[in-house]
Amino acid sequence: DPARLAERLGGWTIPPLAARADTAVEIPVRYDGPDLAEVAALWKVPPGKVAEIHGATAFRVAFCGFAPGFGYLTGLPSHYDVPRRATPRTAVPAGSVALAGPYTGVYPRSSPGGWQLIGTTDAVLWDHRREPAALLAPGTRVRFVPAGSS
Numbered sequence: 001d002p003a004r005l006a007e008r009l010g011g012w013t014i015p016p017l018a019a020r021a022d023t024a025v026e027i028p029v030r031y032d033g034p035d036l037a038e039v040a041a042l043w044k045v046p047p048g049k050v051a052e053i054h055g056a057t058a059f060r061v062a063f064c065g066f067a068p069g070f071g072y073l074t075g076l077p078s079h080y081d082v083p084r085r086a087t088p089r090t091a092v093p094a095g096s097v098a099l100a101g102p103y104t105g106v107y108p109r110s111s112p113g114g115w116q117l118i119g120t121t122d123a124v125l126w127d128h129r130r131e132p133a134a135l136l137a138p139g140t141r142v143r144f145v146p147a148g149s150s
Contacts, residue, residue, distance in 0.1 A: 024141040027106065029055070029097050031146060033117035035085070039099060042082050050118060051146050053080065059104060059142040064134065069108035069126025071136035078102060088114030095121045097144065104144075119144075 031051035040047040059075035076099075084100045089112060092098070096107045098115035107113060108125035125135050136142065 024058070024143040025135060026143050026145050027097075027121050027123045028147055029119040029121050029144045031119040033097065033119045035116040036118050039082055039116050039118055043080060054104070054118065055144050055146045057144075059144070061136045061138050061140045061142065062103070063138055064136065066105075067108055067111055067126075069134045069136065070105055071125075071134075071138075071140070071142075073104040073136075073142055074102060076102065076104065082116050084114040085116060088112055092117065093120070095123065097121055 029051075031047075031054070036047050036050055040050050043050060043053070045053070054076070057075045059073040061071040062074045064071050080099075081102050082099050091110055092107050092113040092115070094107055094109045096113075096115075096117045097119040098105050098107065098113065098117050100115040105115065106121060106123065106125055123135065124130075126133055127135075
């Protein structure tokens, strides 16, 4: 009965959203991706400098989509934008750290994809048993930490 439902809804108390700490989520990365040299050439830097630039950037999740747990991260200056691959891969491994246009992302599971792969991480981006299930949400600050750094 819609009238009873409306009456009951008026008495509901909605709990506040849990506040996320304003500290950045740190994602450890091995800068070992198959497209690292290509990205370095596009950026006109040596491959090791890609890791340095990427790891020194303060990222923020602009929005989420594509797959559960996939965040589109902004923060790199526009002169570091890179094109998507001319031919997408049929399978990108979970944990691949990638670039396309102005965005950085981490593939939460294996899937097709056309982004430039610059590294890998063991971070779990989506776990339905975790609360919240997604490691990243819009507004989350993110820092990529090159493997062996802190």
